[in-house]
Amino acid sequence: MSYLQTTNVIKQYAQHLALDKVSIQVPRGTVFGLLGPNGAGKTTLIRIITRITAPDSGEVFINGRLSKSEDVYNIGYLPEERGLYKKMKVGEQAMYLAQLRGLSKKDAHRELMIWFKRFDIAGWYNRKVEELSKGMQQKVQFISTVIHNPDLLIFDEPFSGFDPVNAELVKDEMLRLKDEGKTIILSTHNMESVEALCDNIALINKSQVVLQGKVYDIRKEHSPGIFRFRLRADDFMFEHPTFTLISKEPYHEYIDIRIKKKPEVTNNELAKLIFDNFDVVAYDEEIPTMNDVFIKTVKQ
Amino acid sequence: MNTLSLVIQREFLTRVRKRSFIIMTLLMPLLMTSLSFVPLWLSTLNDGGEKNIIVIDNTGIYAPMLESTDTYRFQTVGKAQESEYRSQIGKDVFAILQITDDLNVNPNAITLLSEKQSPQELRSIIENALSEKVMQQKLDVLSQSNNVNTEAITQVRSIVESGSRVSIKTMKWGEDGTVSESSTEVATIIGMVFTILIYMFILMYGNMVMQAVLEEKKSRIVEVMVSSVKPVKLLIGKIIGIGLVGITQLVIWGILLGVLFSVLTMFIAAPQPTPGMPAPAEMGEFDMASIMNSVMSINWFEIVLFFLVFFIGGYILYASIFAMFASAVDSEEDTSQFMMPVTIIIMFAFFAGFYSVSNPDGPLAFWASLIPFSSPIVMMVRIPFGIPMWEKLLAVALLYGTFILISILAAKIYRVGILMYGKKPSIKEMIKWVKYK
Numbered sequence: 001m002s003y004l005q006t007t008n009v010i011k012q013y014a015q016h017l018a019l020d021k022v023s024i025q026v027p028r029g030t031v032f033g034l035l036g037p038n039g040a041g042k043t044t045l046i047r048i049i050t051r052i053t054a055p056d057s058g059e060v061f062i063n064g065r066l067s068k069s070e071d072v073y074n075i076g077y078l079p080e081e082r083g084l085y086k087k088m089k090v091g092e093q094a095m096y097l098a099q100l101r102g103l104s105k106k107d108a109h110r111e112l113m114i115w116f117k118r119f120d121i122a123g124w125y126n127r128k129v130e131e132l133s134k135g136m137q138q139k140v141q142f143i144s145t146v147i148h149n150p151d152l153l154i155f156d157e158p159f160s161g162f163d164p165v166n167a168e169l170v171k172d173e174m175l176r177l178k179d180e181g182k183t184i185i186l187s188t189h190n191m192e193s194v195e196a197l198c199d200n201i202a203l204i205n206k207s208q209v210v211l212q213g214k215v216y217d218i219r220k221e222h223s224p225g226i227f228r229f230r231l232r233a234d235d236f237m238f239e240h241p242t243f244t245l246i247s248k249e250p251y252h253e254y255i256d257i258r259i260k261k262k263p264e265v266t267n268n269e270l271a272k273l274i275f276d277n278f279d280v281v282a283y284d285e286e287i288p289t290m291n292d293v294f295i296k297t298v299k300q
Numbered sequence: 301m302n303t304l305s306l307v308i309q310r311e312f313l314t315r316v317r318k319r320s321f322i323i324m325t326l327l328m329p330l331l332m333t334s335l336s337f338v339p340l341w342l343s344t345l346n347d348g349g350e351k352n353i354i355v356i357d358n359t360g361i362y363a364p365m366l367e368s369t370d371t372y373r374f375q376t377v378g379k380a381q382e383s384e385y386r387s388q389i390g391k392d393v394f395a396i397l398q399i400t401d402d403l404n405v406n407p408n409a410i411t412l413l414s415e416k417q418s419p420q421e422l423r424s425i426i427e428n429a430l431s432e433k434v435m436q437q438k439l440d441v442l443s444q445s446n447n448v449n450t451e452a453i454t455q456v457r458s459i460v461e462s463g464s465r466v467s468i469k470t471m472k473w474g475e476d477g478t479v480s481e482s483s484t485e486v487a488t489i490i491g492m493v494f495t496i497l498i499y500m501f502i503l504m505y506g507n508m509v510m511q512a513v514l515e516e517k518k519s520r521i522v523e524v525m526v527s528s529v530k531p532v533k534l535l536i537g538k539i540i541g542i543g544l545v546g547i548t549q550l551v552i553w554g555i556l557l558g559v560l561f562s563v564l565t566m567f568i569a570a571p572q573p574t575p576g577m578p579a580p581a582e583m584g585e586f587d588m589a590s591i592m593n594s595v596m597s598i599n600w601f602e603i604v605l606f607f608l609v610f611f612i613g614g615y616i617l618y619a620s621i622f623a624m625f626a627s628a629v630d631s632e633e634d635t636s637q638f639m640m641p642v643t644i645i646i647m648f649a650f651f652a653g654f655y656s657v658s659n660p661d662g663p664l665a666f667w668a669s670l671i672p673f674s675s676p677i678v679m680m681v682r683i684p685f686g687i688p689m690w691e692k693l694l695a696v697a698l699l700y701g702t703f704i705l706i707s708i709l710a711a712k713i714y715r716v717g718i719l720m721y722g723k724k725p726s727i728k729e730m731i732k733w734v735k736y737k
Contacts, residue, residue: 083524
C-alpha cells in the first residue's frame, strides 16, 4: 500500500507549468527515488508534498487520506539548498530546529545527544556554525531532518558536500531508517546511490512523470538486449539470424563478444545457441545503469 | 512549544545577547547624559568669574541703561582711556562696548570688541537694554514734535509696553510668564526627542528586520525552516522578536536615563555648603528648578503611552515593508531599488516632524500626523503641545488599519519571495505573487 500518493498534481507558475498531472505512488517502508534533470519540477513537487506551496489542482494523500497541515510534523525534509544560522551555536541551533519540528525541550536534547554521538560531533555542541566545515554543517542539517522521528523523510541531494566516508555513513543511516519502517524519498543526481538505495523511482522530465516503477524493472525494460559472452576460442566467426554481432575483442586466451539479440528471440534461446556452439567461460546481459536510463529517457 | 513563540524567542535572544547590543544599550544613556550635562556643567564653570565689560559711551545716554548682572559687570569709562583698556582685552577686560553716536540716528554706531567670540547671552543683554532705550527715545522725539497728539503717544507707549504681556498670556502652559515660556521649550525638546527616537528606531529596527530576512534567504536556512514553520509565522515571529528587542532597549534607556538624570540633577542643583559660593550656582538652581517644574507639568503618561502606540504601529508598518522587499531579492545590493522610495518617505516624515516643531498646528503638521506613513514620526512632535484627542485617535486608527493591510500584503509576498531565487522580480511580478495559492 502506498504511504504517499499524489494524483494529477498541477502547478502553474507565472510563465511556465512546473508540474503537469504528476501522479506518484510511494510504497510504505521503501526508498523512492525522485529523479529528473534540473528544473524538471522535483523541488516543486517536494514543496507541495511538504505543504510549503499548494497545488493548483490534484491531491496529495498520506497514509491513504488527504494530507493535512499537521502532517508536516511527520515529515522530515532536507532541502537541496540548505543552510544554518551562521552566528548560532551548533547545539542551540539543532535544539531550535528540533523544537520547531514539534519536540519538547527535554526530548529534543535527549535525541540530539544520541544523534551527535552517532555522527561523532558531540564535541561541537558549543561551537559556532560558521566555524564548521561544510560536511559538518551537513551532518547537523541531516540530524535536524530526522530528529523528530518522522514517518516520511525527504532528502534532496543528501550526499553533496560529504566525503566518501561520511556519504557512506549517511547512506547507512538512511538504510537503517528504512529498516525501521520509514518511507524515504530521495532526490539526487547521483545515479549510483539510486541503484544502491532506491526500491522505486519516478523520473520527471519537463514537468511530467515519464517513468515510474521498480528500479530493476525499469533498468531491464530499458535493456537493449545486448549480451556479453567470454568464450574460450581463437576467433568468433559465427553468424545466425537471431542476433547481430556488435563487437569482439581478444582477452588473454579468451575472446569477449557483445551481441544484440533480435526482439522475437528469448534470452534462453540465444544463450542455448551460443552454449551449444562454444565453450562459454562467462556471460551476462548488459543491463543499463540508471545513469544510462536517465540520459536516454531525458534525451528522447 | 508553539512554533511562533519559538521563533520570537530565538529572534529576541540571539540579538539581546549580542555584545554590540549590550554595549549600545548601556553606553547610549551615558553618552546622552554627558552630551546634555557636560555643556551645562562647562557653562557653570565659565560663569565662575565675573567678566568686565568696558563701556565707552560718547553720547552718555546709553551707559546708565546697562545694568551689571552676576556674570557681566559693565564699567563706564571716558573716551580717553580706550587705548589703555584695549591692551587689557583678554586679561582683566572681557570686552569693550563702544557707542560712538546716537543710536536713534545711526543704529550702526555700536560695536562690541572682544578677543573671543562674544557670547550670545552678553549680546542679548546689551541689545535688550539698548533697544528699549532707543524705542523710548524715538517715542520721546515723536512726542516732542508738534504735529502729534501727546495723548496718542501715551497710548502708543502703553500699547507697546503691554505688548509682550499679551503674547505671554496666549501661551497656554502654566500660570506665570517664566514657566509658560520654558514650557514651550520643554515641549519642543520632548517632542523632538521622541520624534528622533521613533525615527531612529523605525529605521534601525526596520533595517534589522530586512537584514534578518536577507540573511535567512541568503544562507538558505529558510528552506530548512519553511518545512516546519509557516512562512507567515516566521515573518510575524521575526517582526515581533525584533520589535521586542527595540522595546527592551527603549525601556533600559528610559530607566538608565531617568536614574542618571535625577542623580546628576541632584548633584548640580544641590545647595552648596560654602556661603561664599558665587551667585551663578543659584541661577543654575533656579533654572533647573523651573525646567524640572515644567517637565513635571507635562502629561508623561499620555506621551509615553502614545509613543509606544505609535512606535509599535510605525515599526510594524515599516518592518513589513522592509521584510517584503528583502524577501523578494537575493542580495543587499538589489534592495536599494526598492528601499529608495521607502527611505525617502521616512526622511520626508522626519523633516516634516522637524518643521512641525515651529508650527505644531499648521497644515503640514496636521496632515503629516494623520497620514499613516509619517504619522508615527510627526505626531510625536505635536503631542507634547497638546492636541485634540480625536486627532490622536484618528491617527492611531489610520496607522493600525494601514499596517494590518500592508502586513497582509507583505506576508503574501514574503511567502513566495523567500523561496524564489535568481532574477530580481519586478513590481508586476510581485503583485502576481500576492495571488498565488
